[in-house]
Amino acid sequence: MTSRRPCPPAPGPLEEYAARFDDLFFSLAQRRGFREYLTGLLAPRERNKTITCLAGAEPVAGAGTPGVQRLQFFLSESPWEAEQINDRRLELLREQSATAPHDGGVIVIDDSGDRKDGTATANVGRQWLGRLGKTDNGIVTVTTVWTDGRVYYPLHATPYTPAHHFARGRSDPAFRTKPQLSAALAARGKEAGFGCRAVVADCAYSVSDDWYLALREAGLAYVVALKPHRGTWAPADQPHIPIEAAQDLTWKDAKSPGDWTPVKRHFRDGHTETWWAADARLGGYGPNSPCRLVVATTDPAGLPPKATWYLATNLPHPHASTGPHPPADLGEIVRLYGLRPWIEQSYKQIKDELGWADFQVRSDRAIRRHQTLVNCAFSFCWDQWFAPPGALDATAPDPCPDKGAERGTRPVPPAPTALLAQGLTSHPFLAHPRRHPQPVVASLDGQGPALRPAGTDQRGHYRTRH
Numbered sequence: 001m002t003s004r005r006p007c008p009p010a011p012g013p014l015e016e017y018a019a020r021f022d023d024l025f026f027s028l029a030q031r032r033g034f035r036e037y038l039t040g041l042l043a044p045r046e047r048n049k050t051i052t053c054l055a056g057a058e059p060v061a062g063a064g065t066p067g068v069q070r071l072q073f074f075l076s077e078s079p080w081e082a083e084q085i086n087d088r089r090l091e092l093l094r095e096q097s098a099t100a101p102h103d104g105g106v107i108v109i110d111d112s113g114d115r116k117d118g119t120a121t122a123n124v125g126r127q128w129l130g131r132l133g134k135t136d137n138g139i140v141t142v143t144t145v146w147t148d149g150r151v152y153y154p155l156h157a158t159p160y161t162p163a164h165h166f167a168r169g170r171s172d173p174a175f176r177t178k179p180q181l182s183a184a185l186a187a188r189g190k191e192a193g194f195g196c197r198a199v200v201a202d203c204a205y206s207v208s209d210d211w212y213l214a215l216r217e218a219g220l221a222y223v224v225a226l227k228p229h230r231g232t233w234a235p236a237d238q239p240h241i242p243i244e245a246a247q248d249l250t251w252k253d254a255k256s257p258g259d260w261t262p263v264k265r266h267f268r269d270g271h272t273e274t275w276w277a278a279d280a281r282l283g284g285y286g287p288n289s290p291c292r293l294v295v296a297t298t299d300p301a302g303l304p305p306k307a308t309w310y311l312a313t314n315l316p317h318p319h320a321s322t323g324p325h326p327p328a329d330l331g332e333i334v335r336l337y338g339l340r341p342w343i344e345q346s347y348k349q350i351k352d353e354l355g356w357a358d359f360q361v362r363s364d365r366a367i368r369r370h371q372t373l374v375n376c377a378f379s380f381c382w383d384q385w386f387a388p389p390g391a392l393d394a395t396a397p398d399p400c401p402d403k404g405a406e407r408g409t410r411p412v413p414p415a416p417t418a419l420l421a422q423g424l425t426s427h428p429f430l431a432h433p434r435r436h437p438q439p440v441v442a443s444l445d446g447q448g449p450a451l452r453p454a455g456t457d458q459r460g461h462y463r464t465r466h
Helices: 016-017 026-040 068-077 083-093 178-191 207-215 242-247 330-338 341-353 363-386 438-444
Strands: 106-115 126-130 134-146 150-157 198-201 222-225 263-268 271-278 290-298 308-312
Touching: 016 026, 016 363, 026 068, 026 363, 083 150, 083 363, 106 126, 106 178, 106 341, 134 178, 134 341, 150 178, 150 341, 150 363, 178 207, 198 290, 198 330, 207 242, 222 330, 242 271, 242 290, 242 308, 271 330, 290 330, 308 330, 341 363
Parallel strands: 106 198, 198 222
Antiparallel strands: 106 134, 126 134, 134 150, 222 308, 263 271, 271 290, 290 308
């Protein structure tokens, strides 16, 4: 068997990470493309990370250069499987003790949309885009993230295909709603070895019966938010919406809490808050029912809208009879749902720093490949965060030589000089491959993992948008 030709190494410690994927690529060109794409995603840039940007070429005018065409072919035409790459990425996360999943974490599901012009791109359509907070033309991707509050990373992602792309619309057998896609991704996460205490989601998923059924078939517990005014059947003299059920709970004050139990929440910056939680009764919900309604709030008397959660869960009450899942008290349910914002944090990082929505390809396969490579770049940052500090690599080329900004007249900030970032500038670099990439993760996570001291500077980011 002919030995493989050596591949030009990726800068610094990225080469060791990229080499773990080499057996999944069939040619030197693919291995080289993988390294170049990840390097471009991780390197600091002053404009959106389109393929011309990743290759270090001028926009539009540089589209025909060999480096750009090589990356374009790698993303769109080269025969490699994105699913295999993602499986290997997850395998590496499982193998590292610092990022290995455990049953105390959660799988958070959500979807996020980004604007895209035109109609020829796969999965594009006029739909609600959460990033913009309005209905517009764009692409929505359903994603899952595993987190325990200390580490967090994406598991799987799949673009949602609007009904108009199918011959029979929503009645087409191939059409899948976002709740159906998300439940399937959560089940895949469990099958991939990422155990969790529960699947966590916001109120957009609580309206789908298919979502509940799919999670039950997969043997997954859930904690999902309910809309406070979403009605359900009940006798005329009983509550019909979650907020009414919460108002029926007895409360006098903190010394005489009635039905409410104090719950202490611990936050990343070290401060704590006392919330109040209670099991409420509404229709089929109840402490001894298969599905519980848990209300958590900072003020049981006023139930402030922005600080009150109405949560449905199939985790049984501690005093209930045994069920398919271990019981959970009010404090644990509040803790589990309190982990949900970490998926929003990951969105900020993969979009603002790693170019999740900056692709300029049209095929579904190329879009999925780009998203897989972005997730690889994200996971590399965790890989290096927990790696012991190493010597500087003086032989690696500088991806951003001192020749001015790529766009505009704004000067490029100097690369970090400290091995460990003590604080972030207002426009943080994402990586410099000649240095141990602790600044990579420091710029992705303003406070870093809980084991590290928090930085003092505020994180900001300014980008041009299409």
